[in-house]
Amino acid sequence: MRGGTTFRKVSLGLLVAAIVGLATLPMIQRYATDGGFVTNSTLFNFTQMFMLIIVASSWNLTGGFTGYVDFGHGVWFGIGAYGTGVLMSKLGWPFPVAVAGAVAITVLAALLLGGPILRLRGPYFSIAMLATFVAVREIIRIVKPITGGGIGLTLPPYLNRPLFFYITLILAVVVVAFTWWLRRTQFGLTLIAIREDEIGADMRGINTTLHKITVFGLSAAITGLVGALWAYQNTFIDPDIVFVDSRTMDVIIAVILGGLGTVAGPVIGAVVLFWARDIIWANFLQFHLIVQGIVLIAIVLWVPEGIVGTFSDRSGGTTLGRLMSKRKGEPSSDEAVGSPDDEPRTVSS
Amino acid sequence: MSGIRILDARSVTKRFGGLVAVDEVDIHVDQGEVLGLIGPNGSGKTTLFNCLTRVHNIDGGSIEFKGKDITSKKPYQVARMGLARTFQVIRVYGDLTIEENLVLSQQWGALPTHRSFTKAHRDLHDKAAEIAEFLLLSKHLRTKAGTLSGGQRRLLELGMTLMPDPDLILLDEATSGINPSLIETIKDRLAVLNNKGLTLLLVEHDIRFISDLCTRVIVLNYGRKLADGTPDEIKSDERVLEAYFGDDGSTDVE
Numbered sequence: 001m002r003g004g005t006t007f008r009k010v011s012l013g014l015l016v017a018a019i020v021g022l023a024t025l026p027m028i029q030r031y032a033t034d035g036g037f038v039t040n041s042t043l044f045n046f047t048q049m050f051m052l053i054i055v056a057s058s059w060n061l062t063g064g065f066t067g068y069v070d071f072g073h074g075v076w077f078g079i080g081a082y083g084t085g086v087l088m089s090k091l092g093w094p095f096p097v098a099v100a101g102a103v104a105i106t107v108l109a110a111l112l113l114g115g116p117i118l119r120l121r122g123p124y125f126s127i128a129m130l131a132t133f134v135a136v137r138e139i140i141r142i143v144k145p146i147t148g149g150g151i152g153l154t155l156p157p158y159l160n161r162p163l164f165f166y167i168t169l170i171l172a173v174v175v176v177a178f179t180w181w182l183r184r185t186q187f188g189l190t191l192i193a194i195r196e197d198e199i200g201a202d203m204r205g206i207n208t209t210l211h212k213i214t215v216f217g218l219s220a221a222i223t224g225l226v227g228a229l230w231a232y233q234n235t236f237i238d239p240d241i242v243f244v245d246s247r248t249m250d251v252i253i254a255v256i257l258g259g260l261g262t263v264a265g266p267v268i269g270a271v272v273l274f275w276a277r278d279i280i281w282a283n284f285l286q287f288h289l290i291v292q293g294i295v296l297i298a299i300v301l302w303v304p305e306g307i308v309g310t311f312s313d314r315s316g317g318t319t320l321g322r323l324m325s326k327r328k329g330e331p332s333s334d335e336a337v338g339s340p341d342d343e344p345r346t347v348s349s
Numbered sequence: 350m351s352g353i354r355i356l357d358a359r360s361v362t363k364r365f366g367g368l369v370a371v372d373e374v375d376i377h378v379d380q381g382e383v384l385g386l387i388g389p390n391g392s393g394k395t396t397l398f399n400c401l402t403r404v405h406n407i408d409g410g411s412i413e414f415k416g417k418d419i420t421s422k423k424p425y426q427v428a429r430m431g432l433a434r435t436f437q438v439i440r441v442y443g444d445l446t447i448e449e450n451l452v453l454s455q456q457w458g459a460l461p462t463h464r465s466f467t468k469a470h471r472d473l474h475d476k477a478a479e480i481a482e483f484l485l486l487s488k489h490l491r492t493k494a495g496t497l498s499g500g501q502r503r504l505l506e507l508g509m510t511l512m513p514d515p516d517l518i519l520l521d522e523a524t525s526g527i528n529p530s531l532i533e534t535i536k537d538r539l540a541v542l543n544n545k546g547l548t549l550l551l552v553e554h555d556i557r558f559i560s561d562l563c564t565r566v567i568v569l570n571y572g573r574k575l576a577d578g579t580p581d582e583i584k585s586d587e588r589v590l591e592a593y594f595g596d597d598g599s600t601d602v603e
Contacts, residue, residue: 203440
C-alpha cells in the first residue's frame with residue numbers, strides 16, 4: 001500500500017469532499033427551488049448504497065481479513081430486521097430501543113452459532129452459513145405468532161428519507177474508519193495471520209477461536225444494525241423480502257470487485273457495483289442480469305485482486321496491474337526478494 | 350547439563366486408525382541440552398512433535414512441560430507457556446511483512462492497540478528488528494513473507510519461535526531444502542542460542558548437523574524408541590544401522 005504521501009493526501013481530500021458533498025444533498029432538496037436535482041428517490045438510492053458499503057465492510061472483516069468466506073451473511077441482516085420488526089410492532093418499543101435490542105439479539109445469535117460453525121473451514125464454513133441462512137428464514141416463516149410468518153409484519157410507518165440518509169451516511173463513515181483502524185491494530189494483524197495460516201497461528205500462541213468468534217460477532221452486529229434500519233425504512237417485512245439470497249451475493253460481489261481483504265475495497269466495490277448496475281438496468285432492461293454476469297466473469301478472469309488490489313499492488317500480479325506498471329515505467333514483478341511463488345491475495349483454503 | 354527436566358513425556362501413544370504412529374515413547378529433555386531426534390521416513394518423528402505441542406490428542410501416556418501436565422492443554426496455551434516449534438512444511442503468514450510476522454509471534458493479538466503508539470509496542474518492534482538482524486533478515490523487515498525464498502522463510506520461522514523468549518524450541522527439519530552455506534549459518538545461530546541457555550529438540554535427517562550440535566540423540570523406528578545415547582554411540586549402534594540401511598548394514602543409500 002505504498003504510493004507516496006501525496007497520493008494519500010489527495011485521496012483523503014477527495015474522500016472528505018465526497019462525504020461533505022453527499023451530506024449537503026438533503027439540504028439542496030429542502031432549500032433549492034423544486035428540490036434542485038435531488039428527489040426522494042435520489043436520497044433513497046444513496047441510502048441503499050451506504051447500506052451496501054456498511055454491510056460489505058462488515059462482511060470483509062470475516063471474509064476478507066480472516067478468510068472465512070460467508071455465503072449466508074444475509075442471516076444477520078434478517079435477524080436484525082426481524083428484531084426491530086417484532087420489538088416495534090408486537091411489543092411497541094420505540095425505534096432507537098428496538099434497534100439496540102435487534103443488534104443485541106443478532107450478536108447473541110452470532111456468538112451462539114460462532115462456537116460450533118467456526119470450527120469448519122473453507123467451503124464447509126461457507127456452505128454451513130448458507131444452510132443457516134435458509135434455516136433461519138424457514139424458522140421465521142414457521143413461528144407465526146411472533147414473526148407473522150409468511151404474512152409478514154407491518155412497522156409503524158415513518159417516511160423520513162433525509163433521516164435514513166444521514167444515519168446510514170454517518171454509519172458508513174464510522175464503520176469504514178473503524179475497519180481502517182482495526183486493520184492497523186494487533187487484532188487486525190491477528191485476523192490476517194489466521195487467514196494465512198490458522199494452524200500455525202494456534203501453535204504460536206494465538207487464541208484463534210477467541211479472535212474468530214469476536215470478529216464474527218462484530219461483523220454480525222454491524223450487519224444486524226443495517227437490517228434493523230432497513231426494516232424500519234421499509235415499514236414492512238416478510239421472510240421473502242428480508243432473506244433474499246441476492247443480498248448476500250451483492251455484498252460478496254462488491255467486496256471481490258473492490259478488493260478482498262482491503263479497507264477501501266468494499267467501499268469502492270459497493271459504489272461501482274451500485275451505480276454500474278443502475279446504468280446496466282436502465283439501458284439493458286431485459287438482459288441486465290446477463291450483462292451483469294458477463295461483467296463479473298470478466299472481473300474474476302482479469303482483475304481477480306479487485307480494483308484496490310490492482311492499483312495498490314503493482315507486482316504485476318494481474319493483467320490490469322501489469323498494464324499500469326508498464327504505463328508508469330516501473331519494473332513489474334520479481335523486484336522483491338526471491339521466488340515468484342507467492343500466493344495470490346485471494347482467500348487461502 | 351543442569352539436569353532439570355524441562356520436558357518429560359512418558360509412554361506417549363498415538364494411533365491413526367489401525368496404525369500406531371507413536372508407540373509408548375518415553376522422551377525427556379533436560380534444561381540446556383540439544384537433543385536430536387532421528388529415524389527413517391515415517392518413523393513417527395513429526396507425529397511425536399505434534400503430540401508434544403498438543404496438535405494431536407494422544408491416545409495414551411502423559412506429557413509434562415516445566416513440571417506442569419499439559420496433556421489436556423490447547424496448542425496456543427502450550428505455546429504461551431514457552432514451548433515453541435517450527436514446522437516440516439514452513440508456516441509463515443505470507444501476506445504480512447517479516448516485522449509483522451515476528452511481532453505477532455510474541456504479541457498473540459492480545460492488545461487491540463494501534464501499533465507503535467505505546468512503549469511496549471516500540472520495544473516489541475525493536476526486538477523484532479534485533480532478531481531479524483541476528484538471522485540476517487534485517488534487509489527484508491518490510492517485505493511480505495510470501496515473497497521470501499524457502500531458506501529465508503525457514504530463518505523467519507526460527508525468528509518467530511525466538512520472539513516470545515521460549516524455554517524450549519522444537520525444530521522440525523530446520524535444514525531441509527536449504528543450501529549448505531545457509532545450513533552453516535543456521536547451525537551457528539543455534540549454537541549461539543544454546544550457549545545462551547536455550548534448550549533445543551531437533552528432528553533432522555542431516556546426520557552431520559546432528560552430531561555437530563547434539564549432546565544426546567534418540568532414534569525412532571516404526572513409532573518405537575530404538576536407541577538413546579550420544580551421537581557417537583548412535584552412529585555405531587547395530588540396530589540403528591539396520592533401521593537406516595537394511596538388514597545387512599551395507600547396501601543402498603536412501
